[in-house]
Amino acid sequence: MGKRNFLIFAVFSLCILALPLLLRESYLLHVFVFIGINTMLAVALNLLLGYAGQISLGHGALFGLGAYLSAILTTKYAINPWMAMVIAGTIVSSLSFLIGFPILKLKGHYLAMATLGFGIILYILFNETVEWTGGPSGLPGIPCLKIGNLAFDHDLANFYLVWIFALVTMMGSLNLNHSRIGRALRAISDSEVAARILGVEAWPLKVKIFTVSAFISSLAGSLYAHTMTFIAPASFGFNFSVEILTMVVVGGLGSVYGSFWGAAILTLLPEWLRVFQDLDIIIYGILLILIMMFMPQGLAGLLSVKKRGP
Amino acid sequence: MLKIENVSKHFGGITALDHVSLEIQEGTITGIIGPNGAGKTTLFNIITGLYPQDGGDIYLQDRKISALPPEKLVRLGIVRTFQNLELFGRMTALENVMVGLHAKSSSGLFSCAFGFPRQRKEEAFMRERAYEWLKFTGLADLALREAMSLPLGQGRLLEIARGLATEPKIILMDEPAAGLNTRETLNLAELIRKIKAMGITVVLVEHDMELIMEVCDHIGVLHLGRKLAEGSPREIQDNPAVINAYLGEQ
């Protein structure tokens, strides 16, 4: 990663981990748990979108699938929650692999279409398979995660639980960015033909990154299930997939810290706009359009100190 | 080194290449010229695996490479540059060249994400090598500049540096001098000679006749998809059929 970048990340992590001291008040701490989960999702999508240049419109559903699998395995089969998380992640990433394998061979935005379709099918499944998922009214009573005597059942513990995962995800992504694989992904997105000429095997790499992205989303879903202890299909529809996309776009495609800022802003925004209940969807729409038109690098572009020579 | 044998290519009703045969000798600089639409870029695209030919075969050092995709060809030692720059615009010049080292490196997704020591060592090595190539092409000062912001001349050089990083046996350049001024073209000629001195075979598609006559050991002429003539620069210059083909175009 380079010493300078590592230092920046260390400072960032310390600030995050020290936040609870500042946010003693329970409510914002609670919101920050969500910001952590959303950061994981945004970083996961960014791997696909910002690096490999592939659009997925189904990440909300992958998140949901991870959540439901964790919930079902722990409530119906009394499987250890940590184990369930790994199982859920494996299932979700395997499914994504099966989808990505044929689709990513094709030129164009077929992944967007396939993930859109897959996401909606999952959403309908969440609603219809009532014996498993509890249907539209949701699935309550999900046990919380535990390590020995420490139970992650209150905001402070959940904050650290989620943010450890989120920070590790961010670090992995930052490492990837400054590595051979990260460059290969960005090369594919900038000029796939040139990348191939130089020996980058585009298709296997795209499939790999899609699978990893799905795995992370599933982990986020499992964390969500265990910290909320209750989940319902409404949180995992197309709207949420668009929300994650907006977070990535606002923060800046390809920027890991941008994903954090995008997640933070878009998680806090509805809180601030509580008065304007349904306006949030319009704001997402406007944000997406304006940013892609005028500020395609997102926030990261604004704050960038990239060297532009004389 | 590179044998093109009876290669044909059709696009719908149009015959882009018609039984073209050409042999490129190792360690030489060969030019491929011809009026617009002669099929030069099509030939390049076929050689470098972007699409297959409809007839004929291609051999690299007597090994048939006809159906291989670009990713495999680069590992056999073939690389190319593009007529319309295909730089990785959002990456720095240094990073662009480092992508050229992709085939020579091996750290996978997990080593990269978790920063294993072997990966870090390899990364440092790649960075150093890439820097060397930038120095070789005179772009060392621009290492950290965003590729998108480079002017055409330097962009061309960067593509060449990137291609050289793959340590090819043969490099195919598609109109590298297009849009360059005299000084830049002289610079390019100098670089091409340096590349030959390293033992790398060069094949050059060009319209800039001065450059072609200046650096090439051997020239092949394509016209309307067929090979019109082949020979030394002197022979081609005096060849009446070649002169006709070009005059005919005007």
Next chain:
Amino acid sequence: MEWIAQISQYLLSGLANGSIYGLIGFGFTIIYNATGIINFAQGEFVMLGGMLTVFLLQLFPLPLVLCIGMAIGTTLIIGILFERLAIHPLKNASPITMVIITIGASILMRGLAMILWGKDTHPLPPFSGDEALALGKATIMPQHLWILGLTVLILILNRLFFHHTIYGKAMRACSVNPRAASLAGINVKTMVLLSFAISAALGALAGIIIAPLTMTSYDVGIMLGLKGFCAAIIGGMGSGMGALLGGIILGLLESLGAGLVSAGYKDAIAFVVLLVILFLRPGGLMGKGEMERV
């Protein structure tokens, strides 16, 4: 044979819905052919058609036909505005950018509709009354006939326009090879604008003719748009006829599936078919067998 009656009923409603999906898919195809862009906002044109008609009917005591005409016209203008403001200025942007912009626009239009007209569903009066007619053992609503009739009309007009008028032929030329087309003197920018205008109008029409049967509201665009999109993919993204065919197939499968198997999964059918097509024959039914491989 009572089940014949039932099956015929399913086939009929499948055919009607399918025609709508086909028309919407056709709109996707026109824009895709002219610009290479997948317009995720297509469904909102459909929504606007129905909602604007309802709105105009409530506002002015004008005959239905006039309101329909005005609604289609307004949607057409919105389509043009969309192209001018959000598409045209970004002609050199990457495909990702364009996809995200059309998604943003779709959300925006939906949100504005919600603010203007609320979340209720609204009925639209059927064009020629709601007296059911008997067709063999099945009952058919006049509206079904309208849908089928108008779809056939659009099909014919489509053929005439794209193969026998200069504008239509110009648009086809653009979709095959924009550079060659512009060298031949065709104004590609105008063709792009035209494609948005036509798609918007078609979408609006589709939304209007189905509204009497299925009601309309601010968010009908999502599902209708997506299913129309599935229709276009099933038929083959470049082919207008394919979209119509894909829509019919989709409508029939959906109707039979919902009737014979399970109603709750009805919406999922379209997307399962989509995935199957993407896996087996991504070029669609009328497209080439193999899509261009990377």
